[in-house]
Amino acid sequence: MTLLHPDRSADSPVAIRIDEVSKSFGGTRVLDRVSMTIAPGRLTALLGPSGSGKTTLLRVIAGLERQTGGIVAFDGVDADRLTLRDRRVGFVFQHYALFRHMTVSDNIAFGLRVRPRRERPDRQAIARKVSELLELMQLQGLERRFPAQLSGGQRQRVAIARALAIEPTVLLLDEPFGALDAKVRKDLRRWLREVCERAQVTTVFVTHDQEEALELADGIAIMNRGRIEQSGSPMEVFEDPRTPFVCEFLGNVNRFDCTYGEGYVEVCGAQFPVDWGGRGAGIAYIRAHEFEVVAREHAEGVPAIVDAVHPFGDAVALEVRVEDRPRTVAVSISRELWELGEIRKGDGILVRPNNVRVFRAAS
Amino acid sequence: MVEATALPAPKGTVLPGLGLTLGMTLAYLGLIVLLPLAAVFATAAGMGLDEILRLLMDPRTLAALRVSFATALLAAAINAVAGLVVAWVLVRYDFPLKRLVDGVIDLPFALPTAVAGIALAGLYGPNGWVGAPLAEAGLRVAYTPADIVVALAFIGLPFVVRTVEPVLADLDREYEEAAATLGASRLQVVSRVVMPVLLPPLLTGFALAFARGVGEYGSVIFIAGNLPYLSEVAPLLIVIKLEEYNYAGATTIAAAMLLTSFLMLLVINLLGNWTRRRAGHV
Numbered sequence: 001m002t003l004l005h006p007d008r009s010a011d012s013p014v015a016i017r018i019d020e021v022s023k024s025f026g027g028t029r030v031l032d033r034v035s036m037t038i039a040p041g042r043l044t045a046l047l048g049p050s051g052s053g054k055t056t057l058l059r060v061i062a063g064l065e066r067q068t069g070g071i072v073a074f075d076g077v078d079a080d081r082l083t084l085r086d087r088r089v090g091f092v093f094q095h096y097a098l099f100r101h102m103t104v105s106d107n108i109a110f111g112l113r114v115r116p117r118r119e120r121p122d123r124q125a126i127a128r129k130v131s132e133l134l135e136l137m138q139l140q141g142l143e144r145r146f147p148a149q150l151s152g153g154q155r156q157r158v159a160i161a162r163a164l165a166i167e168p169t170v171l172l173l174d175e176p177f178g179a180l181d182a183k184v185r186k187d188l189r190r191w192l193r194e195v196c197e198r199a200q201v202t203t204v205f206v207t208h209d210q211e212e213a214l215e216l217a218d219g220i221a222i223m224n225r226g227r228i229e230q231s232g233s234p235m236e237v238f239e240d241p242r243t244p245f246v247c248e249f250l251g252n253v254n255r256f257d258c259t260y261g262e263g264y265v266e267v268c269g270a271q272f273p274v275d276w277g278g279r280g281a282g283i284a285y286i287r288a289h290e291f292e293v294v295a296r297e298h299a300e301g302v303p304a305i306v307d308a309v310h311p312f313g314d315a316v317a318l319e320v321r322v323e324d325r326p327r328t329v330a331v332s333i334s335r336e337l338w339e340l341g342e343i344r345k346g347d348g349i350l351v352r353p354n355n356v357r358v359f360r361a362a363s
Numbered sequence: 364m365v366e367a368t369a370l371p372a373p374k375g376t377v378l379p380g381l382g383l384t385l386g387m388t389l390a391y392l393g394l395i396v397l398l399p400l401a402a403v404f405a406t407a408a409g410m411g412l413d414e415i416l417r418l419l420m421d422p423r424t425l426a427a428l429r430v431s432f433a434t435a436l437l438a439a440a441i442n443a444v445a446g447l448v449v450a451w452v453l454v455r456y457d458f459p460l461k462r463l464v465d466g467v468i469d470l471p472f473a474l475p476t477a478v479a480g481i482a483l484a485g486l487y488g489p490n491g492w493v494g495a496p497l498a499e500a501g502l503r504v505a506y507t508p509a510d511i512v513v514a515l516a517f518i519g520l521p522f523v524v525r526t527v528e529p530v531l532a533d534l535d536r537e538y539e540e541a542a543a544t545l546g547a548s549r550l551q552v553v554s555r556v557v558m559p560v561l562l563p564p565l566l567t568g569f570a571l572a573f574a575r576g577v578g579e580y581g582s583v584i585f586i587a588g589n590l591p592y593l594s595e596v597a598p599l600l601i602v603i604k605l606e607e608y609n610y611a612g613a614t615t616i617a618a619a620m621l622l623t624s625f626l627m628l629l630v631i632n633l634l635g636n637w638t639r640r641r642a643g644h645v
Contacts, residue, residue: 064540085546097537099557111545114555166545296584 013041013202014075014169016061020193021070023056030056032226033070038204038219040075043196045213048223049249054206055174056225061204062172088203090163092173096145096155104158105130105143109167116335133161136195147244153184160192164199171196173205177212189216194209214238222246244283244359252288254329257281258358265358268322268329269302272356281361288317288332290355295341301350304329309345311338318343320351402487402620406614415615423591424616426599432623434508435576438515439523443569445516447561448522453524454531472521483514484586506588511596514582519572526568527561536561559641566635569626579622582620 001055016038021065023031030053038044045357046054059065061072063084067217072079079087098107121129134140139174156176163171173271176192188196193216196203207213212236213220221231223247230237240248248255257269261279265272268286292300307328311317317336331351333343343349407415418424453465471479487504492504497504504510534557541550580598587594597620604613 062544064544084543085548087544089544091544093537093541095535095537097535097541099538099542099556110542110547110555112549114542114545114551162541162545191483347400 013200015040016170016202016204017071017076018057018061018076019055019071019073021060021067021072023053023060023065023066028225031060034228035070036221036228036231037349038202040202041200042218043193043203043205043216044219044221045217045231046204046221047208047210047213047249049208050351051165051225052223054208054223058172058174058206059170060203061170061309062091063087064091077293088161088169090168090171092156092159092163092171092176094175094178096147096159096179098155098158098162100147101276103144103146104134104139104150107147107158108133108161110162129165133165136164136198137161152180153188156180156188156325164195164201168201171199171201171203173203175207176205177207178210185212192216214250222249224249241285241357244285247285247357247359252330252332253285254288256284256286256325257361258284260358260360265356267356267358268351268353269300270353270356272358275359276360278303282358285357285359286355287351289315289332291329291331291333292352292354293318293331293337293341293343294350294352295335296319301352304349304351306343306345306347306349309338309343313336316343321351322351364490400621402616403617406611407618410611410615414611418612418615419619423595424597424619426592427595427597427600428616428623430508430511430594431620432627434511434515434596435573435579438512438519438575439569439578441512441516442519442523442572443565446520446568446572447527447565448526450524450531451522454528463518467621468521468524470521471518476518476579477585479517480514480582480585483510483517483582487513487586506590506594508587508594510588511583511594514586515572515576515579518579518582519576522571522575523565523568526564526571530561530564559638562620563635563639566631566638569629570635573631574624577620 018034018036018038020035021031021032022033032053035055046057048054056065060067061079063079063082066080066244074082074087087279099110102110108130109126112121112129115121127135130143134143137160139154139157139161142150142154142158147158150158156179160171162292177188177199180188189212205216217234219231220234220237222229222237224245230242237246238250241250247253256267258265258281259279260274260276260282263273263277265274265282265284267284274282292301302322304322306318307321309316310319314335315332316335318331318333320331322329329351341349410418446638452467453461460463485491487497487510489495489498489503494504505514538556539552542556543549548554550560578598580602583596584599587596589595589599597616601613601616604610604616
């Protein structure tokens with residue numbers, strides 16, 4: 001698409017390679033030999049709980065922090081050799097960091113106006129660019145406003161427009177939806193995808209919201225304690241979580257302690273094969289939707305008492321008490337089944353898992 | 364028929380108590396500020412116009428006014444720069460004993476100015492630690508307007524630091540980082556992003572330091588040498604007139620100072636408002 005890149009439409013988006021990058025603040029290690037590649041032109045999510053190092057990694061990519069070890073390369077060029085200006089990253093801060101003494105237009109034009117004279121577009125070119133971006137971001141009519149006069153969603157769009165104005169090689173967004181309310185979030189998610197696709201720019205965003213990452217990104221890197229636990233497409237990481245942490249972080253899961261032996265593991269009244277021999281303790285994860293629920297009279301399954309019913313979504317969420325477990329188990333069933341079975345709080349039901357992920361417990 | 368719920372429409376404003384608080388404000392301002400000021404003008408007006416003009420055109424009076432305003436302006440300007448640096452260091456960096464340094468800034472507020480004057484005179488006087496080497500080097504600061512500027516710089520520093528500090532603290536690092544990622548050089552970051560936001564409080568601090576400096580008496584008389592036409596400040600001249608029981612003369616000089624100060628503060632504040640509007644404080 002050439003609207004945003006009239007002068008560099010031949011440029012292909014940039015690939016980022018992160019190689020053994022570490023970062024320490026004082027004595028604390030925030031990033032621990034992180035390696036990943038970010039595909040050009042794709043939307044990549046850095047997902048993890050707070051304190052996992054995801055924002056620091058984003059800032060290292062941007063050049064706002066200097067890594068203590070390792071290399072960040074943009075299309076094979078060591079980014080350390082590039083100045084902040086030459087990296088041309090569009091960085092969207094969590095709280096947008098709009099210049100409050102400038103109008104919307106002036107904010108967007110900032111990156112063009114501060115260019116050295118010989119690279120600076122003339123007045124008309126800047127005005128054209130600004131109005132293009134205003135249109136793309138659906139901000140027409142707000143150009144003379146100051147940031148204080150805008151809503152949260154509008155501010156975010158101005159921040160993205162400002163970042164896109166410099167025709168960045170990479171667009172980096174720190175918790176892009178963190179400061180917005182739930183309704184606006186959902187709308188903006190879809191819209192951000194469209195913008196990134198149209199702008200054809202390699203995009204990386206940070207989030208702690210798994211749903212956001214799964215829905216929006218082409219690729220996800222799940223971070224924990226300064227390391228990348230797993231990366232891959234949303235489908236890969238969701239269907240095939242490689243570590244207990246990833247398992248717990250993605251989807252609504254229940255954790256069971258179990259023992260395995262003879263190539264089998266028994267969890268919640270059901271047997272599943274495991275890939276390894278011997279005997280030992282394991283941890284099993286079952287997602288809420290991976291339970292079959294039947295009324296008590298029928299056979300097979302573990303008896304459970306319904307502790308709470310939350311019928312407020314596409315699926316009905318149940319909290320059930322399985323006899324010997326102190327914590328309730330989250331089970332989700334379809335609305336039809338729920339209405340058919342007339343399941344209420346206090347009812348006795350049978351639950352049976354139809355899928356499980358087992359990990360050997362660390363010895 | 365459904366009857367509409369009758370909520371009393373708020374009259375003008377939703378916040379109650381405007382009448383009472385505004386009344387108190389005006390009464391207090393009138394009693395504490397305006398009445399004494401009016402008295403100054405009333406007393407001064409007791410003299411004939413000829414007499415007033417003769418006094419104001421007196422070279423000694425003019426010299427004293429010039430010394431007062433020039434030194435106050437210069438000291439406020441120096442403080443604007445120094446205070447900005449101090450505020451920057453206090454907000455942006457962490458260093459040992461930061462809280463102690465922070466407390467020291469306020470000392471000029473608390474110290475009786477006469478004490479400050481004596482201390483400064485001891486330092487910068489012809490035999491002082493700083494004054495003696497300077498005098499040997501041929502730079503005489505003692506008993507010159509330079510000495511007055513030093514005293515006023517001391518007195519005025521906290522005004523600038525304390526007005527700039529909260530605004531600077533509010534200006535998150537992110538703004539500078541955002542500007543830098545957009546390609547701004549360090550100089551552009553400071554001139555286009557930081558200074559526009561800091562200018563309004565800086566002007567306010569400047570105005571406060573200036574106003575304080577113009578009226579300063581205690582610290583100045585100990586250090587300035589008080590040579591008529593050279594280092595005699597207007598407040599001192601007022602005291603001299605008072606000691607001669609020349610009340611009308613004293614108040615005339617006071618009224619002249621008031622008017623000049625008022626005009627200068629008005630200009631500074633208008634400038635401040637203009638920069639504030641440009642800084643987007645809506």
